[in-house]
Amino acid sequence: MKTRYSHGGDEHIFVEVDEEMSLDAFFKSLSMTNALREADIDGVTEICPANASFQVKFDPDVIAPGDMLDKLKALEDVAESAEKKMTTRIVEVPVFYQDPWTHETLMRFRERHQDPDGTDLDYAAKINGYDSAEAFIEAHHSSPWFVSMVGFVAGLPFLYQLVEREKQLQVPKYLRPRTDTPKQTVGYGGCFSCIYSVRGAGGYQMFGITPMTIFDPEQTVSYLKDFMVFFRPGDIVKFAPIDRAEYDRILAAVEDGSYRPRIAEVTFDLDAFNADMAGVNAKLMEALDGA
Incomplete structure (x- = not known):
C-alpha cells in the first residue's frame, strides 16, 4: 500500500492509505488514527477517519504543517510494524x-x-x-x-x-x-x-x-x-x-x-x-x- 499525504490549506492534512477499499487499508488507517489520538500532539484539534483514509485538522500557530506531516509519517512507521490486533x-x-x-x-x-x-x-x-x-x-x-x-x-x-x-x-x-x-x-x-x-x-x-x-x-x-x-x-x-x-x-x-x-x-x-x-x-x- 502506498500512502499519500496532501495538505488542505494550512490547517488540514489528508492521508490516503490506499486507493483500493480493503480490510488491510481500513485497519492501517484505523491504527494510525488511534495512534495519533493516543499521541496527544499539541495543536491537533480534530481527527476524522474515513474509508482507507483520514484527515487531521491542526492549529498551524501551535504546530507547523511540515512538523505535523513528519509526525504523521512517523506514526505510519509505527502502524506498519505494530501487531495487527485490536480489542x-x-x-x-x-x-x-x-x-x-x-x-x-x-x-x-x-x-x-x-x-x-x-x-x-x-x-x-x-x-x-x-x-x-x-x-x-x-x-x-x-x-x-x-x-x-x-x-x-x-x-x-x-x-x-x-x-x-x-x-x-x-x-x-x-x-x-x-x-x-x-x-x-x-x-x-x-x-x-x-x-x-x-x-x-x-x-x-x-x-x-x-x-x-x-x-x-x-x-x-x-x-x-x-x-x-x-x-x-x-x-x-x-x-x-x-x-x-x-x-x-x-x-x-x-x-x-x-x-x-x-x-x-x-x-x-x-x-x-x-x-x-x-x-x-x-x-x-x-x-x-x-x-
Missing part, C-alpha cells in the same frame, strides 16, 4: 428485512432504479447470482461486518463484509438518488452496507429496517446517554433477521428504555482473519451467545 466489540443489529416501510418508499422511486419492475432485493439477488431475495438476505446476515467509518450523515456507519473478496456482495447505488429514505434503513451501495441514521435523501439499495436507534442527538435513548452516536470505527456487526412481531417488541423496548443491544468484547486479529476467515467469523459471532 473491539461485536454488536448484534436486528433487521426486519422486506419490511413495509422501505418497500413503500422504494416503490415510489422505481423510475430512478436500474430495475423498475422489481424491488431492490430482487435486483440485488439477481446481479449477485442468487435465485431469490431470501437467499440474498441469508448471504447478507450470515457473516459479520466491519465498521470502517462513521459519517457522511451524523451517526451513519459504513460496513464492510468480512468475507473473501470474491464472495463479497456488491450492488450499485440507484441511478438517481431518492429524496426519501426511512430512518434506520439497512442499505447497500457498492461494496458497503450501511444503516441510515436519520430520514432523508439517499441512493443506496434498501433491504430492511432496524428498530435499534443508532443516533440520538437528544440523548434520551437509554444506551446513548453517554454519546449520541452508537457506532465507532472498528466495531463489528452481526445482522440478525427478525419478523414484524419482534420488530414491534424491540421498538417498544427502545422507547420505554428497557432495550439493551447485544454486545460482546472481542479481539480482532487481522493476520488470523486473513489465514482463516470462516473460522474467525464463527468465533466472532459465537461471542454474542452469552451477551
Whole structure:
C-alpha cells in the first residue's frame, strides 16, 4: 500500500492509505488514527477517519504543517510494524428485512432504479447470482461486518463484509438518488452496507429496517446517554433477521428504555482473519451467545 499525504490549506492534512477499499487499508488507517489520538500532539484539534483514509485538522500557530506531516509519517512507521490486533466489540443489529416501510418508499422511486419492475432485493439477488431475495438476505446476515467509518450523515456507519473478496456482495447505488429514505434503513451501495441514521435523501439499495436507534442527538435513548452516536470505527456487526412481531417488541423496548443491544468484547486479529476467515467469523459471532 502506498500512502499519500496532501495538505488542505494550512490547517488540514489528508492521508490516503490506499486507493483500493480493503480490510488491510481500513485497519492501517484505523491504527494510525488511534495512534495519533493516543499521541496527544499539541495543536491537533480534530481527527476524522474515513474509508482507507483520514484527515487531521491542526492549529498551524501551535504546530507547523511540515512538523505535523513528519509526525504523521512517523506514526505510519509505527502502524506498519505494530501487531495487527485490536480489542473491539461485536454488536448484534436486528433487521426486519422486506419490511413495509422501505418497500413503500422504494416503490415510489422505481423510475430512478436500474430495475423498475422489481424491488431492490430482487435486483440485488439477481446481479449477485442468487435465485431469490431470501437467499440474498441469508448471504447478507450470515457473516459479520466491519465498521470502517462513521459519517457522511451524523451517526451513519459504513460496513464492510468480512468475507473473501470474491464472495463479497456488491450492488450499485440507484441511478438517481431518492429524496426519501426511512430512518434506520439497512442499505447497500457498492461494496458497503450501511444503516441510515436519520430520514432523508439517499441512493443506496434498501433491504430492511432496524428498530435499534443508532443516533440520538437528544440523548434520551437509554444506551446513548453517554454519546449520541452508537457506532465507532472498528466495531463489528452481526445482522440478525427478525419478523414484524419482534420488530414491534424491540421498538417498544427502545422507547420505554428497557432495550439493551447485544454486545460482546472481542479481539480482532487481522493476520488470523486473513489465514482463516470462516473460522474467525464463527468465533466472532459465537461471542454474542452469552451477551
